[in-house]
Amino acid sequence: MAVGAHDLVDYRQALRRHAIATLPQSFEDSFGSARLDLWPALESPLMPQGTKRVCYPGRSERKGGLVKYVSGLRCRECGRDYPVAPEHVCEHCFGPLEVAYDYEAMRAGITREEIERGPRTMWRYASLLPAPEDRVVDLAVGFTPLRLAPRLAAELGLSKLWLKLDGANPTHSFKDRVVSVAAAAARSFGYDVLACASTGNLANAMAAHAAASGMRSVAFIPSDLESGKVAATSIYGGRVVALDGGYDDVNRLCAELSGSKQWAFVNVNVRPYYAEGSKSLAFEVAEQLGWRYPDAVVVPMASGSLFTKMAKGLRELHRVGLVEAEPRTIIHGAQAEGCSPIAAAFLAGFEEVRAVKPNTIAKSLAIGNPADGYYALKEARATGGKIAAVSEASVADGVRLLARTEGVFTETAGGVTIATLEHLVRAGSISPNDETVALITGIGLKTIEAFGDAGPTDSGPPSLDAVERIFEEAPL
Numbered sequence: 001m002a003v004g005a006h007d008l009v010d011y012r013q014a015l016r017r018h019a020i021a022t023l024p025q026s027f028e029d030s031f032g033s034a035r036l037d038l039w040p041a042l043e044s045p046l047m048p049q050g051t052k053r054v055c056y057p058g059r060s061e062r063k064g065g066l067v068k069y070v071s072g073l074r075c076r077e078c079g080r081d082y083p084v085a086p087e088h089v090c091e092h093c094f095g096p097l098e099v100a101y102d103y104e105a106m107r108a109g110i111t112r113e114e115i116e117r118g119p120r121t122m123w124r125y126a127s128l129l130p131a132p133e134d135r136v137v138d139l140a141v142g143f144t145p146l147r148l149a150p151r152l153a154a155e156l157g158l159s160k161l162w163l164k165l166d167g168a169n170p171t172h173s174f175k176d177r178v179v180s181v182a183a184a185a186a187r188s189f190g191y192d193v194l195a196c197a198s199t200g201n202l203a204n205a206m207a208a209h210a211a212a213s214g215m216r217s218v219a220f221i222p223s224d225l226e227s228g229k230v231a232a233t234s235i236y237g238g239r240v241v242a243l244d245g246g247y248d249d250v251n252r253l254c255a256e257l258s259g260s261k262q263w264a265f266v267n268v269n270v271r272p273y274y275a276e277g278s279k280s281l282a283f284e285v286a287e288q289l290g291w292r293y294p295d296a297v298v299v300p301m302a303s304g305s306l307f308t309k310m311a312k313g314l315r316e317l318h319r320v321g322l323v324e325a326e327p328r329t330i331i332h333g334a335q336a337e338g339c340s341p342i343a344a345a346f347l348a349g350f351e352e353v354r355a356v357k358p359n360t361i362a363k364s365l366a367i368g369n370p371a372d373g374y375y376a377l378k379e380a381r382a383t384g385g386k387i388a389a390v391s392e393a394s395v396a397d398g399v400r401l402l403a404r405t406e407g408v409f410t411e412t413a414g415g416v417t418i419a420t421l422e423h424l425v426r427a428g429s430i431s432p433n434d435e436t437v438a439l440i441t442g443i444g445l446k447t448i449e450a451f452g453d454a455g456p457t458d459s460g461p462p463s464l465d466a467v468e469r470i471f472e473e474a475p476l
């Protein structure tokens with residue numbers, strides 16, 4: 001690879017921005033001393049024997065296939081095109097690769113009627129996702145309820161608030177969406193092992209999809225995860241490796257491992273496909289509102305991927321002609337103060353995210369070095385969204401507020417979303433008349449530790465007298 005001094009500067013910037021979270025330590029060290037000859041070591045992650053770089057045939061060759069509109073991978077930085085393969089980093093500038101589509105063909109070929117005739121799962125949007133039809137691991141993910149929340153709306157002073165209840169997914173979080181797409185892509189590439197670096201929910205989803213498709217699985221997690229999340233991974237029979245360190249350490253290790261193992265790390269080497277799964281949340285919200293856009297959405301952020309894909313999904317609906325109006329939805333991001341690198345950069349006006357060491361009750365959002373933070377910042381600034389951080393104490397309050405007003409028990413990440421929604425309404429960033437959607441991305445039973453005081457409110461012997469006394473002392 002011929003490299004000039006100017007390119008080197010660009011490489012460095014791109015590396016810092018996008019790849020540092022996932023490149024192996026050894027590579028980063030080498031890159032620091034400009035030894036670009038080491039790059040080829042990263043160029044071809046080990047693929048299963050017989051994997052071809054162009055695995056997704058074009059539309060004419062694969063009629064009816066779910067990948068008929070995928071044209072390849074494209075670098076988000078330099079725009080270079082790549083064939084479809086289990087790769088995620090541009091070999092020219094280290095920018096992240098993203099799935100590219102033939103939008104003209106989509107516009108001509110996809111209709112609302114076809115989607116509405118589809119299954120009541122995320123696979124009704126199969127033609128908008130990069131997953132080959134014959135490889136889908138169908139756990140009936142998605143098409144989760146979009147429910148009005150009048151009591152919470154009244155308490156916050158909003159006229160119309162919707163909850164997108166993604167805890168209704170098979171493993172009770174939105175991560176089922178990304179894993180469904182990643183698993184299909186992994187199978188099409190010939191992998192028989194799924195792996196991931198996870199803050200908990202992803203491991204649950206990955207292990208379940210592996211079990212249901214007869215694949216083996218390996219989940220790498222930080223050792224301090226909530227016990228519910230660990231049990232909800234190991235129950236599926238795969239390997240669960242707890243590492244002493246935070247998610248960022250686990251993620252870096254997985255990036256290194258992906259260079260030596262023939263495993264599909266759903267959020268590393270097949271990340272371009274994985275990330276696209278989040279768009280299904282945007283598609284569902286628009287369809288469930290009658291093929292129109294809300295005014296505002298509040299999205300919890302860890303890597304920032306869900307945030308960027310929410311925006312991309314809404315834009316694509318217009319681009320392929322499924323929603324006539326241009327999207328004008330303002331997308332707001334939610335973080336907890338104990339891990340708020342994207343919110344901090346947003347408030348400081350920085351273009352780049354500075355990594356932090358997480359210390360938050362919202363463990364599923366504890367990513368200190370967010371891979372998509374840079375793009376999330378750009379997206380928020382372009383569309384007028386805010387990215388806010390709420391206090392650690394307000395996270396559990398947010399969970400309780402949602403439970404008390406709407407009968408929904410969300411996990412700490414959902415508490416971050418509700419607390420941020422409240423903050424944004426109070427600050428005037430969301431107006432009373434903005435039709436707003438809060439993404440409730442997981443369930444509370446997985447983070448029960450955060451509500452240790454949520455035991456019985458009263459207790460006593462099993463006699464009428466005792467119960468009468470209880471309600472005399474503290475009437476209902």
Ligand SMILES: Cc1ncc(COP(=O)(O)O)c(C=O)c1O
Binds near residue numbers: 175300302306413442
């Ligand atoms: C429940 C929940 N919500 C939101 C997120 C944030 O996802 P992302 O990493 O795409 O920002 C996560 C990530 O693990 C999560 O577990």
Ligand SMILES: [Zn+2]
Binds near residue numbers: 078080091094095
């Ligand atoms: Zn590039």
